[in-house]
Amino acid sequence: MQTRVCRLYGQDDLRIETEATTDPVGDEVLIRVGAGGVCGSDMHYYFEGGIGQIRVREPIILGHEAAGTIVALGPDVSGLSIGQKVAINPSHPCGTCKYCQQNLQQHCLNMKFFGSAMPMPHIQGAFRDLVSVGQGQCYSIADTTDIGHAACAEPLAVCLHAVARAGDLSGKKVLVTGAGPIGSLCAAAAKCAGASEIVVTDLQDFALGVAREMGATETINIATASDELTAYEREKGHFDVCFECSAAPAALRTAISTLRPQGILVQVGVAGEMPVPFNPLVAKELTITGTFRFHTEFAQAVQMIDGGEIDVSPIVTQTLPVETAKEAFEIARDRSKSVKVQLSFAT
Numbered sequence: 001m002q003t004r005v006c007r008l009y010g011q012d013d014l015r016i017e018t019e020a021t022t023d024p025v026g027d028e029v030l031i032r033v034g035a036g037g038v039c040g041s042d043m044h045y046y047f048e049g050g051i052g053q054i055r056v057r058e059p060i061i062l063g064h065e066a067a068g069t070i071v072a073l074g075p076d077v078s079g080l081s082i083g084q085k086v087a088i089n090p091s092h093p094c095g096t097c098k099y100c101q102q103n104l105q106q107h108c109l110n111m112k113f114f115g116s117a118m119p120m121p122h123i124q125g126a127f128r129d130l131v132s133v134g135q136g137q138c139y140s141i142a143d144t145t146d147i148g149h150a151a152c153a154e155p156l157a158v159c160l161h162a163v164a165r166a167g168d169l170s171g172k173k174v175l176v177t178g179a180g181p182i183g184s185l186c187a188a189a190a191k192c193a194g195a196s197e198i199v200v201t202d203l204q205d206f207a208l209g210v211a212r213e214m215g216a217t218e219t220i221n222i223a224t225a226s227d228e229l230t231a232y233e234r235e236k237g238h239f240d241v242c243f244e245c246s247a248a249p250a251a252l253r254t255a256i257s258t259l260r261p262q263g264i265l266v267q268v269g270v271a272g273e274m275p276v277p278f279n280p281l282v283a284k285e286l287t288i289t290g291t292f293r294f295h296t297e298f299a300q301a302v303q304m305i306d307g308g309e310i311d312v313s314p315i316v317t318q319t320l321p322v323e324t325a326k327e328a329f330e331i332a333r334d335r336s337k338s339v340k341v342q343l344s345f346a347t
């Protein structure tokens with residue numbers, strides 16, 4: 001069988017190619033991809049040729065947010081059937097290294113994560129018509145669940161893990177800096193976790209509108225109304241928890257200035273080096289915690305989408321055919337009119 005692939009050769013060099021695919025073997029499942037979400041990492045690879053020190057050193061098929069329909073099963077597969085719709089978990093830890101043995105699979109030393117240029121050779125991704133994955137990476141969804149919504153399970157899993165890193169959010173006041181897909185999904189996850197107040201900040205009214213649909217109780221455009229944050233700085237701060245999703249130095253300063261003493265800052269966004277104002281951080285006894293990928297949260301994310309507990313439809317702002325992948329990437333980086341752009345692999 002032939003499959004189209006969305007392959008990156010280097011900065012600004014994205015090509016749609018056709019190649020042969022093989023039948024699944026062992027416990028592999030062959031999936032016809034229905035939808036794939038364009039992630040920030042995909043855009044970094046395309047527009048910049050890498051993420052920080054991680055560089056694209058050989059051709060790589062992008063994409064790690066995907067869902068589709070099973071078209072063939074390897075001989076060792078059980079519990080799945082042809083025609084079944086599934087969300088694809090892009091994470092494949094080895095299960096044997098010291099971190100996997102400590103139940104820290106997201107830190108696996110031999111991780112195979114779709115569309116990642118971190119190891120060499122690179123791990124090929126899911127932006128293709130047909131992809132073979134291990135049985136354990138397939139999570140069933142109902143026939144009635146939109147395939148594009150199911151493809152949002154991966155970014156939602158990232159946010160569920162971030163919320164878990166913050167601890168109990170019941171009745172807590174939460175700040176989310178950055179209203180991209182991750183910021184909006186963090187708002188939704190915080191709402192589900194019982195947060196009483198969720199304030200989301202961003203530079204774009206379009207993104208903030210989506211954040212309101214996803215659970216924000218208030219939104220602030222810091223480009224036009226930054227003075228609205230001043231009230232949250234009074235009496236040493238207002239928020240119990242901040243999910244910093246922008247990786248912008250100004251947002252980090254805002255987080256530290258508006259968190260109450262002994263508040264928790266969960267750094268979700270990633271970038272290069274960032275200056276940290278340590279004096280107020282120390283004086284207010286703040287806790288900074290990182291959050292990286294997910295493990296058990298993927299199954300939880302699929303269940304929440306499949307069961308309607310979280311409606312991800314507001315974040316999916318555009319869906320374009322894979323043949324127009326370059327256009328999709330351009331739209332995805334225009335935050336004045338997009339939040340999550342997806343590729344459709346319908347033929």
